[in-house]
Structures are given as C-alpha cells and as structure tokens.
Amino acid sequence: MPSRLTLRGLADLPQEVARPSYDHGALRPGILHLGVGNFHRAHQAVYLDDLFNAGRDHDWAVIGAGLRPADRAMRDALAGQDWLTTVVELEPKARRARVVGSMIDFLPVAENGQAIVAALDDPAIRIVSLTITEGGYCIDPATGAFDPTHPEIRHDAAHLDAPRGAFGVLVAALQRRRERGLDPFTVLSCDNLPENGHAAHDAVAGLADLVDPALGEHVRRSVAFPNGMVDRITPATTDRERARVAAEFGIADAWPVTCEPFRQWVIEDRFPAGRPRLEEAGVTFTPDVAAYELMKIRILNGGHAALAYPAALLGLSLVHEAMADPLVRGFLDRLETEEIIPCVPPVPGVDLAAYWEAVARRFENPEIGDTVARLAMDGSNRQPKFILPSTRDRLASGAGVTGLALVSALWCRACAGTTDAGEPLAVEDARAERLRAAAWAARNDPRAFLSLREVFGDLEEAPPFRAAFGQALGGLWRDGVRATLARYVNDGV
Secondary structure (H helix, E strand, O other): OOEEOOOOOHHHOOOOOEOOOOOHHHOOEEEEEEOOOHHHHHOHHHHHHHHHHOOOOOOOEEEEEOOOHHHHHHHHHHHOOOOOEEEEEEEOOEEEEEEEOOEEEEOOOOOOOHHHHHHOOOOOOOEEEEOOOHHHHOEEOOOOEEOOOOHHHHHHHHOOOOOOOHHHHHHHHHHHHHHHOOOOOEEEEOOOOOOHHHHHHHHHHHHHHHHOHHHHHHHHHHOOOOOEEEEOOOOOOOHHHHHHHHHHHOEEOOOOEEEOOOOEEEEEOOOOOOOOOHHHHOOEEEOOOHHHHHHHHHHHHHHHHHHHHHHHHOOOOEHHHHHHOHHHHHHHHHHHHHHHHHHOOOEOOEOHHHHHHHHHHHHHOOOOOOEHHHHHOOHHHHHHHHHHHHHHHHHHHOOOOHHHHHHHHHHHHHHOOEOOOOOEOOOOOOOHHHHHHHHHHOOOOOHHHHOOHHHHOOHHHOHHHHHHHHHHHHHHHHHOHHHHHHHHHHHOO
C-alpha cells in the first residue's frame, strides 16, 4: 500500500527515495513563484532543494501563487501533502525518485490577485519568479514588442486594485512597496523566450506607464529583471505517472513530476535585493546569458517545434517514437545542421554540433514519454519565438530557408486539423479557429496563411520565404508528408 506523501510520512518512504535532510518547518520565505507547474517543481524547486540540503540559505524558500484555474488545481493537490513534490528522474533504463520540499506555502487562488499583492508587502520576499508560459508576456508577435493594447493589460491598467494578470499583480505590488518605502523585489523570469528578463521588464514597465508614468520610471530605475536560460524536459503528469510512482516507489502523490536527468540554469547575476547561493547547487551565473539562451531556444526549442508537426501529421504520439522514424529524424538532423545551427553565435566553451547531438539523445529517451501533442500546442506563439527568428536571420544573410519554410508549411498543414491519413488532428491554440480557416484557404493560396501578421509579421513580403513555403505546402497536400520529407532529406528541396 503506497504511503501518502506528507511531512510526517517521510520516514515511512522506501530507503531508495531521497528526501529533504533539512527541517522543513524552519524554512523561511524569500521567493514568491507565480505559475507553479511541473517545470518549476522539476527545475527551480530542485535547485533550491539541493541548496537547502547542503545546509545553505534556508531563508529563501518558495511561496507558490497563481491566477488561473490550473493553479487552483495544483494548489489543491499540493495542500494535502504539505506542499511536497515527488520528482522522478527518468534515465533510459532506470528511474530515481526524490521528495522536494523547497515550497512552504501556496497562496489561495482567486480571480483577482489581491492576495498575492498583499503577500508581496512582506519585505522578506526579495525575488518574484515566473513560469507563466511564452504566451503570457503580452507580446505582439508581429513586432516582438510589448503590446499595451492586450486585453489583460488594458483591464489591469484600469483596475489595478483587482488585477487579473501576472504583470498587473507585479505592478500593484511594486506600487505598494514604493508607497511603504520598501525596496522592490527582483523579477526573475523562468520562461522559455528570448531575453525573458527584458520581456518581463517591458511588460511590467509598460503596464506601470499606463497606470502612472512616475511608477513606470520607478520600475525602470529601481527594479531588476535578470535574463535567464532554463532547460529540463518535463512532461505533463497523467494517471500513468501517478500509478508508476505509487507502484515503483510506494508514494501516493496527487501530482508527481517526471523529468529527464539533465537540467541547466544560466542566470544574469543582477539581484540588488539579494539571492540564494545557487551557484553552489550548479546554477551558472554570468554577466551575459544571451549566448546560452539563443543556443537553447534555437537548437532545443526550435528542434521541438520542428519535430512536432511532421510527427503529428504521421500519427506519431510520443517524441522518442518520432525520433526513431528515419524520415523525421533525418529531417530534423538536416534542418539543425544546415539551417539552424549556422544562425547560432558561438557560445563560450560549447561545441554547437555536440550540443545538438546531446539534445537529440535527450529527445530519444523513451522513459520520458514526452508527447508530440505537448510540443504541438500553442504554435502561434512558439513559431515566432523558436522558428521564425532563424528564418529571418537566414534571409538577412542571403542564405536559403528551404527547411525552415518546410517547418512552417508542416505547421500550416497540421492546422488544417487532419493527419496525413485523414484522421482528426486537434489544434490546441488560442487562435485555433483562425488558424484552421487560414490553413484550408492556404491550400489554394499560401499567402492566406502567411498573411497572419500576428505570427509571421512581414515575412509574407519576403519572396524567397514565400516561394519556399508555397512549394513545401503544395508538396505536403499533393504528395503527402513522407514524400515531402524524403525530398528534403535526400535532395535538400
């Protein structure tokens, strides 16, 4: 009979399960984290747990917070187990479990952020960290800049006493701390987007400007937004993972996390309010994150985005299955080697070809069970962040974009909502209806899809990309996915 995960029950867990060596009750909060999901619990929470286990910085524990229904479900799950999480690292032929205890509370989740704003009145909270997804930064995809007309931003600018969005909460809290004479907290983005610190800065400062220009100036002058690069493949949790954790490790965890063994965190060292000594837990602090960040976003995230749609169209459901398909793997290898990696600037001490080989091995790990559906979600936000920047760089240098245009064409074909075999294919995207309509119209006129300026910006007006996209999309509809991939893999066309 599995043991319910609680502080009192830690001693009853199997010996092979690692658990906190520190006194959980003696931890004190220093970080409030917005958006407690699987990635945060497998990444930031694990680094902090390692630090606490080393006897360091016990005044930097995490308080969880959120604004969405998913946050409420997560809180409900964790509340019954003293905010503990089972993290299972999935080696290709082994699994290791540990209990992570770096979270000590999770604020009640409401439709407005008043409880979070009140919690941020505590001067002990010196960092607010974020995992709110790439789409949560209110960025105009056509320009890559903060969008002050975003509905969430407009609402919070007019109702800062009851903010609905993460940035409304941050602005309201910074305003209150300023009024009380408290130092501002540091805002630490842990999301996968280029220059995530700059994106968070632009959203907070831009919203503050709408509320009060003097507040906007205070944000720009006094609040730090370090950039960071985060990396760990962390699949969604299903009943399968719950059952495995119970059967293999004897733990009844309402929401365990599974992840790959690999993890990486590179952060710009800019924390005027102080920070935990995470370098002692393996975090890299550097004056400039950009090189690491660009490498990861282009090669790993770009690889995921490129892999998703041929795999989905071929009816493949798991990432390691897609990597075992010779055409999908051949497509990804040629794309990375010939079109993506050449656009990545050198990274100190890193061989980019070897980095891609390591990434490919991570994708191949069958224990992860990562789904193609997860990678295919939210394409209208992921394409502009992970694929189209490489397209733009190639076009600017006069280089070809055959493979990158094929990625966009595969996404377009998937947005039509059917697999290559004619089976229904879900389009999980906030713009799903618009994408589906444009994808079907593009069968006769490719510009119907490229004219989605919120995704492609002005790329429709680039003749080399437009021609390559049209050729690829025509081949996908006429000849099918396998034949189109084969042409690219074998002939580069």
